[in-house]
Amino acid sequence: MTTFSPSTSTEVLSTIQWAAAEESPLELLGHGSKRGIGRPLQTEHTLDLSKLTGVTLYEPAELVLSAKAGTPLAEIEQLLAENGQQFAFEPMDYGPLLGGEPGQGGKNGTIGGVLASNLSGPRRLKAGAARDHILGVAAVSGRGEAFKSGGRVVKNVTGYDLSKLMANSWGTLAVLTDVTFKVLPAAETEVTLAIRGLLDEAAVAAMALALGSSAEVSSAAHLPERIAARVAGGKHGSDAATLLRVEGFGPSVVYRIEALKQLLGKAGPLEEIAGEASNAIWRDIRDCRPFADGGTRPVWRVSMAPSQAHHMVMALRMQAAVDAFYDWQGGLVWLSMREGDPEADLLRGLIRKHGGGHATLVRASAPHRAALPVFEPQPPHLAALSARLKAEFDPKNILNPGRMAAGAGSATLARSTEGAAS
Amino acid sequence: MSGLAMPKPDAETLRRRAEIVADMRIIVPGEGVVDTANEMRAFESDGLTAYRQLPLVVVLPETVAQVSRVLKYCNERNIRVVPRGSGTSLSGGALPLEDAVLLVMSRFNRILQIDYPNRIVVAQPGVTNLGITTAVEQEGFYYAPDPSSQIACSIGGNVAENSGGVHCLKYGLTANNVLSIEMVLMNGEVVRLGGSHLDQEGYDLLGVMTGSEGLLGVVTEVTVRILKKPETARALLIGFPTSEQGGQCVADIIGAGIIPGGMEMMDRPAIHAAEDFVHAGYPLDVEALLIVELDGPSVEVDHLIGLVEAIAYRNGSTTCRISQSEQERLSFWAGRKAAFPAVGRISPDYYCMDGTIPRKELPRVLAGMRDLSAKYGLGVANVFHAGDGNLHPLILYDANVPGELDKAESFGADILRLCVEVGGVLTGEHGVGVEKRDLMPEMFNQIDLDQQMRVKCAFDPNHLLNPGKVFPQLRRCAELGRMHVHRGQVAFPDIPRF
Numbered sequence: 001m002t003t004f005s006p007s008t009s010t011e012v013l014s015t016i017q018w019a020a021a022e023e024s025p026l027e028l029l030g031h032g033s034k035r036g037i038g039r040p041l042q043t044e045h046t047l048d049l050s051k052l053t054g055v056t057l058y059e060p061a062e063l064v065l066s067a068k069a070g071t072p073l074a075e076i077e078q079l080l081a082e083n084g085q086q087f088a089f090e091p092m093d094y095g096p097l098l099g100g101e102p103g104q105g106g107k108n109g110t111i112g113g114v115l116a117s118n119l120s121g122p123r124r125l126k127a128g129a130a131r132d133h134i135l136g137v138a139a140v141s142g143r144g145e146a147f148k149s150g151g152r153v154v155k156n157v158t159g160y161d162l163s164k165l166m167a168n169s170w171g172t173l174a175v176l177t178d179v180t181f182k183v184l185p186a187a188e189t190e191v192t193l194a195i196r197g198l199l200d201e202a203a204v205a206a207m208a209l210a211l212g213s214s215a216e217v218s219s220a221a222h223l224p225e226r227i228a229a230r231v232a233g234g235k236h237g238s239d240a241a242t243l244l245r246v247e248g249f250g251p252s253v254v255y256r257i258e259a260l261k262q263l264l265g266k267a268g269p270l271e272e273i274a275g276e277a278s279n280a281i282w283r284d285i286r287d288c289r290p291f292a293d294g295g296t297r298p299v300w301r302v303s304m305a306p307s308q309a310h311h312m313v314m315a316l317r318m319q320a321a322v323d324a325f326y327d328w329q330g331g332l333v334w335l336s337m338r339e340g341d342p343e344a345d346l347l348r349g350l351i352r353k354h355g356g357g358h359a360t361l362v363r364a365s366a367p368h369r370a371a372l373p374v375f376e377p378q379p380p381h382l383a384a385l386s387a388r389l390k391a392e393f394d395p396k397n398i399l400n401p402g403r404m405a406a407g408a409g410s411a412t413l414a415r416s417t418e419g420a421a422s
Numbered sequence: 423m424s425g426l427a428m429p430k431p432d433a434e435t436l437r438r439r440a441e442i443v444a445d446m447r448i449i450v451p452g453e454g455v456v457d458t459a460n461e462m463r464a465f466e467s468d469g470l471t472a473y474r475q476l477p478l479v480v481v482l483p484e485t486v487a488q489v490s491r492v493l494k495y496c497n498e499r500n501i502r503v504v505p506r507g508s509g510t511s512l513s514g515g516a517l518p519l520e521d522a523v524l525l526v527m528s529r530f531n532r533i534l535q536i537d538y539p540n541r542i543v544v545a546q547p548g549v550t551n552l553g554i555t556t557a558v559e560q561e562g563f564y565y566a567p568d569p570s571s572q573i574a575c576s577i578g579g580n581v582a583e584n585s586g587g588v589h590c591l592k593y594g595l596t597a598n599n600v601l602s603i604e605m606v607l608m609n610g611e612v613v614r615l616g617g618s619h620l621d622q623e624g625y626d627l628l629g630v631m632t633g634s635e636g637l638l639g640v641v642t643e644v645t646v647r648i649l650k651k652p653e654t655a656r657a658l659l660i661g662f663p664t665s666e667q668g669g670q671c672v673a674d675i676i677g678a679g680i681i682p683g684g685m686e687m688m689d690r691p692a693i694h695a696a697e698d699f700v701h702a703g704y705p706l707d708v709e710a711l712l713i714v715e716l717d718g719p720s721v722e723v724d725h726l727i728g729l730v731e732a733i734a735y736r737n738g739s740t741t742c743r744i745s746q747s748e749q750e751r752l753s754f755w756a757g758r759k760a761a762f763p764a765v766g767r768i769s770p771d772y773y774c775m776d777g778t779i780p781r782k783e784l785p786r787v788l789a790g791m792r793d794l795s796a797k798y799g800l801g802v803a804n805v806f807h808a809g810d811g812n813l814h815p816l817i818l819y820d821a822n823v824p825g826e827l828d829k830a831e832s833f834g835a836d837i838l839r840l841c842v843e844v845g846g847v848l849t850g851e852h853g854v855g856v857e858k859r860d861l862m863p864e865m866f867n868q869i870d871l872d873q874q875m876r877v878k879c880a881f882d883p884n885h886l887l888n889p890g891k892v893f894p895q896l897r898r899c900a901e902l903g904r905m906h907v908h909r910g911q912v913a914f915p916d917i918p919r920f
Contacts, residue, residue, distance in 0.1 A: 020905065061673040062780050084679060124620060131626055132598045143905055147873040148866070153778040154810040155595070155850035157584045157633045158858075158865055159892065160874045164597070164629025168621070185679030208539040214562070214650045216718065252722030259719070305618040307539045331540075331619055358623035376623035381611040385880060386625050392876035395905060404624070 001044060007051040009068075009138065009146065009177040015047060016175060016398075017144035025398045028171035030070055030110030034117055036098045038170055038374050038403040040366045049112060052177065057152070060085055064135065064152050065183050069112030069176040076111055080183055087114075088184040089129050090121030090282075096292035097299060097363055112176040118168035121286035122219035122245065125211070125328050131167035133182045139166065139174035142394025152180050165389075171400040173393040187218075187247035191257050192278040194271040195242040195264060200224065200310040203242040204330040206267045208307065210244050211329050213263055215256040219245035221285050222326040230290035232280040236273070245282060285327055291336045291363075298342040298364045299334065304357030306331035312354040319346060331357075344372045375404050426473065426856055428890040431521035435478065435501050442501065443479050446523070449491045454529070456480035465506065465524055469571070470514040470857055472773075472827060477504065477518035482526045486604070486612060486642045489525070493640065493887075494610025496523055502886050503608070505636040507547060507579030510571040512774060513855025515583065515635045515891060522889075525640060527578050533557050534643070541648050542601060542618055547578020547641045551585070554646060563648040566593035569851070570759065578641040584633030586851040588684040591809035592717075593649070595851075597632040602645035605631065605638075608882040618645060630877060635853050636888040638881040652717035655683060656727060657754045660734045661708030661741035665689060668710030669784040671737040672808045675714065678733060680726055683717035685809035686758050689788065692765065692803040692816070696757035699764035704757050705741045712808065713754050761805045762816065769801065769818035773830045777841030778850035781811045790840045791815060798833040800826070812850035813841070839864055854892045862894050876902050 004026075006012045019026050025043040029035065030050055052070035059065075060083045067076060073091060080086050093108045113119075115137070120129035136150030139162075149162035166176060195206055203222040210217050221243045223231065229238035246256045261270055273281065284290070291299050304312060306329040313324045313333060321338040337343060342361055351357050358376035361369065378386060390397075435442070446455045456462055457479045467474040478501075483489045496503050502522035509516050518524045530546035536558060537543070543554050543565070551572040554565040568587035569575055575585065580596045581603060593599070602616035615628040622628050631638055662668040668687055675682065688696065688711045697704040704711055712734075716726045727744055734742050745751035757764070765772050779787050788804065795802045801818040815837055819830040838848050838858065842865050848858045862871060871893060878885070879899035889896060 059780070059782070061677045062782060063676060064780075118621065118626070120621075128594065128598055129621060131621075131629055132594065141873060145869050145873065147870045149870065149874075151778075151845070151847045151865075153780060153812075153846055153850070155586055155590065155778045155807065155812040156847045157851055157853050158848045159854065159862065159871075160877050161584075161597070161629055161633055162874065162877070164626045164632075165877070167626045167629065169625055173625070184681065185676075188679065212538060212541065212650060214653050214719070248718075249722055249725055251725050252719055255719050255721040303619040303621055305537075305540045305542075307537075308618075328620060356617045357619040358621075360623075378624055379613070381607075382613045382615075382624070382627075385607070385611075385613060385627070388880040389625060389627075389877065392880050392903075393873070395903070 003046040003048050005048045005051050009052070012052065012175055012177050013140050013144065013146050016140045016142065019045070019398050020142060020144040020396055023396045023398065025401045028175060028400050030113040031072070031107040033107065033109040034094050034098070034113060037094070037117070037360070037362050038369065039406060040370055041400060041403055043401070047175065049175070050110065055079060056178065057180070063183050064180060066152065066178060066180040067111050069110060069179055071111045072107070073109050073111055073114055081186070084186055085183045086186040087133065087181065088123060088127040089119070089133050090123040090127070090286060091119035091130065092121050092286045092288070094362070095287070097288045099294065111179055115166055115176060115179055116169060116171050122221060122282050122327050125220060126216070126218045129167070131164050134163045134167060134179065135182055136180040137163045137166055137176055138178035139176045141174045142396060142399045146177070150180070154182055170403050172390060172404055173399065175399065189250045189253045190245060190247045190275065190278050191253050192273040192281060193244045193246070193257055193260050194236070194273060195268045196239045196271065197268050198222070198240055198242050200313065200326070202267065203240070203326070204307060204310050206242055206264055207244070207329045209263060210260055213259065215246060215259050216248070217244045217260070218247045219282060219327070220329040222330060223290070224325060226323060227290045227325045231284035232277065236281070243281065245278065288334050290325055291323070291334060296363065296365055297340055298337040298368065299362050300337070300342070300347060300359050301362045302333040302335060302351065302357060302359045304331055304333065304351060305355050308355040309333045312350045315350050315354070316347060342368055342372060348376065373405060377405070428519060428856070429896065431519070432500070432502070435521040439478060445495060446479060446481050446492065449495065450481055450483050450488050454482045454484065456482070465509070465526065466518060468506070468509040468511040468514060468516040470512055470517070470855065473514050473517050473856060475518045475520060477524035478521055480524045480526055482529050484529045486606065489606045489640055489642055490610045490612055492523065492525060493606055493608050497608050497610065497884065497886060500884065500886065502889055504888050505640045507576035507582070508550065508574050510575040510579065511583065511853060511855060512776070513849065513853040513857040515853050515855040517856055519890060527576065527640070530578070530642065537618070538563070540618055542645055543648055544643065544645045545577050547581070547644055548576050551575050551577055551580055554648070558648050562651050564651050565599070565646055565648050567596050567599055577644050577646065581632055581641050581644055582634065582636045583851070583853045586812070588686060588807060591685060591807070592681050592683050597629060599647050600628065600632060600644060601647055603628060603631060603641050604643035606640045606642055608639070608884070608887045612642070616645070635855060635892050637878055637892060638887065652683070654720045654723055655715055655717040655751060656723050657713055657715040657745045657751045658727060658730055658734070659704070659741070659743040659754045660712040660714065660739045661705040662710045662712070662737065662739055663708060665710040665788050666785045667738045668712050669781065671712060671734055671739070672781060674733045674737065675730055676809070678729060680729060682714050682809060684713070684715040686713045687711065687806040687808040688758065688761065689804040691801065692761050692805050695764040695768050695803055696761050699767055700756045700760045702753050702757035708740060713758055715751070758805065765803050765816045765818065770820040770822065773817040773819060773834055775815045775817065775834045775837055776812070776849050776852040777838050777846055778810070778812045779841050779844050779846035781808065783844040783846070787813065787840055787844060791837060794833055794836050798829050800830060800833055807850070811846065835861055856891055859892060860894050862892070872897065872902055879903070
């Protein structure tokens with residue numbers, strides 16, 4: 001068992017060339033903040049990228065930042081904040097949910113990990129995910145070849161967008177060495193409008209109404225009654241809270257909050273939460289704080305059409321005990337399985353029945369992660385295409401083998417369930 | 423056609439043309455197969471009109487099953503296929519090949535679903551970009567990416583090219599506004615990427631498909647996100663004595679945390695051509711003209727207009743008009759939107775380029791272009807998506823003068839080399855196609871290009887779909903698949919096997 005800790009791109013390249021020649025699989029690690037997601041790996045060697053660090057280019061006026069892939073996200077976010085900027089996609093911190101502490105010692109994940117897991121947050125609804133903000137990458141494929149894609153400019157259609165292909169690839173296609181992201185100005189003001197006491201169905205309707213208005217709501221979440229007290233230290237009480245975030249220049253935020261109040265005045269009692277208090281709520285929603293109980297009960301992250309997800313949750317509740325809350329206008333469901341069984345087949349079957357989507361088992365014991373597909377299985381043609389793509393990047397299957405699905409080389413196993421065609 | 427090498431036509435395919443046409447008529451009955459030279463003439467080129475070629479046969483399928491059968495048929499017989507939407511590509515992405523079936527998707531022209539609660543529209547690929555907005559505007563919604571060909575270009579083509587437009591600085595490109603596609607692979611398999619939810623499971627194949635220029639699959643359905651129209655929009659028309667001042671103003675606006683809905687710049691030749699054509703009231707004594715559009719609630723727009731006006735003044739603007747009515751706002755845009763035809767009036771022909779540069783390099787690139795203009799003896803006018811650094815130099819030439827097209831192309835290539843040299847890219851939104859294919863090595867080395875071609879191999883291992891586009895040199899997938907790694911000189915001597 002050896003841990004390689006390269007500090008330059010050249011060292012990464014020679015490590016992968018060695019591993020490819022030896023056909024010796026590697027586990028890719030940054031800070032290990034998301035190590036608990038995916039099938040457990042059993043590789044002889046580890047590639048620790050946390051020493052491949054440094055911001056290599058930051059031009060605030062050009063809205064662009066480049067960094068070595070192992071640079072701590074916390075360090076970059078700090079730098080951006082000093083310049084009044086941010087990653088608009090609001091990358092979540094899995095630390096609290098998976099047992100770490102947020103931002104502790106700057107070990108809440110690397111910038112490479114942000115892309116490899118396609119992180120986002122509540123602002124995903126309006127601003128997109130990491131995949132929408134990546135401009136360029138340099139990486140080493142499992143073939144032991146250093147390649148680049150994209151560039152440092154926003155508008156670029158030169159060649160295939162291999163940078164996006166790195167998003168959500170969980171280190172199974174290539175080892176990122178450099179990433180270049182678009183950055184954006186941070187909002188001057190933030191106010192959250194809370195509607196209290198709604199049931200899921202009414203909350204989803206209120207959020208759709210708000211998002212269908214010109215109030216430019218940047219985030220919309222619903223915390224049911226049992227959940228609301230678990231954000232922001234419980235200071236907003238335990239009544240169900242349907243939350244709408246409005247960001248921008250001061251006068252505009254005031255105006256748009258007023259417009260939302262007019263629109264939603266009849267939905268339920270309204271509260272305004274401003275500034276840091278608002279910020280704290282969205283940070284906790286982003287990081288799935290309500291289920292960050294230090295335990296190991298299974299937690300799912302489910303993406304569906306916003307109007308459908310709560311119907312699926314209702315159907316699921318008839319067969320399993322779950323806690324749930326909603327982000328992304330209702331389209332992102334965080335599910336905690338109270339009885340310890342992930343109920344993967346039941347859940348995924350219900351998702352298909354309610355218009356489709358995908359479920360990722362983001363927290364589970366190692367045996368569960370070994371036995372169940374952590375990532376949503378794909379229909380056969382698509383799974384085969386993904387497997388061919390994996391083989392084109394990593395023919396010897398040396399990069400995080402099996403992390404996304406069981407079976408050598410295949411990125412994702414074909415769905416085993418009958419009648420699973422798309 | 424100037425010296426552009428396309429893949430050598432396959433003699434066997436050409437010989438069997440009659441049989442292939444007959445088989446196509448079986449797969450796509452009715453009016454869906456066009457095979458006479460006269461009728462095929464309409465399809466011989468796209469928006470890059472310098473290149474023309476009649477296809478083997480034109481096929482216009484109506485159903486996904488037909489698309490699947492055509493591709494499977496061609497795949498099994500080693501017949502090339504060129505997909506085409508509305509044929510508005512400016513880079514020759516839909517240029518036919520003599521031995522290839524031209525698969526025209528224009529009969530896929532229906533909107534399948536409008537879903538306001540989830541703010542999505544599901545459309546067939548032949549629906550025009552503007553057609554999507556038209557379908558939802560009554561309820562106050564629109565589809566944000568707005569390429570200037572939006573009245574004609576198809577949403578399937580937008581996916582193939584990752585189309586942009588003047589609003590993409592604030593609202594993103596096609597890739598940021600598409601949730602799902604259904605596509606057919608060259609082997610006839612139908613796959614769906616994404617859905618009515620956010621983020622695709624597994625690898626981001628949707629991200630790779632968007633902007634793949636018809637080389638990976640044929641799109642048969644597209645799901646896009648729609649947005650509520652901003653309450654209001656107003657624009658500023660700002661003139662500067664130098665392009666440096668205009669460029670600095672753009673940087674300062676963004677530096678102040680303002681992301682305008684649109685931010686466009688024109689240089690002196692473009693300003694004059696546009697003003698002569700549409701009489702928009704542009705100032706003629708400036709070197710750079712900036713249009714800044716702000717959209718949102720009027721309280722926000724008014725607030726930001728004050729900020730932008732002050733920034734412009736600090737940067738030495740000599741004129742600054744603020745639109746007081748919707749009519750005036752549109753008049754500001756009239757000149758910019760007519761810039762291409764306006765330039766078409768002052769020159770027999772023009773050649774539109776499409777590089778992107780880091781914004782701060784604008785003065786250097788404009789100066790470089792002036793030098794190149796003198797060197798080649800050809801005029802150039804510039805329109806510029808200033809917010810995102812996307813330049814559209816229009817090179818003025820006369821195709822009837824022998825050698826001028828070649829000269830214009832060389833001039834264009836030099837401009838793109840300059841863009842790459844300053845940290846930019848070959849194409850911001852028009853695509854590589856055939857036009858910039860041979861310039862790809864300016865930006866990518868052979869390893870970079872090989873890895874891109876390996877992606878192609880996963881989708882279309884026989885290189886049958888739209889060959890001759892994007893990649894300067896096709897390499898067989900078997901050859902690309904070989905591993906050439908040797909044990910590296912690793913800086914980790916603690917490994918026992920070293």
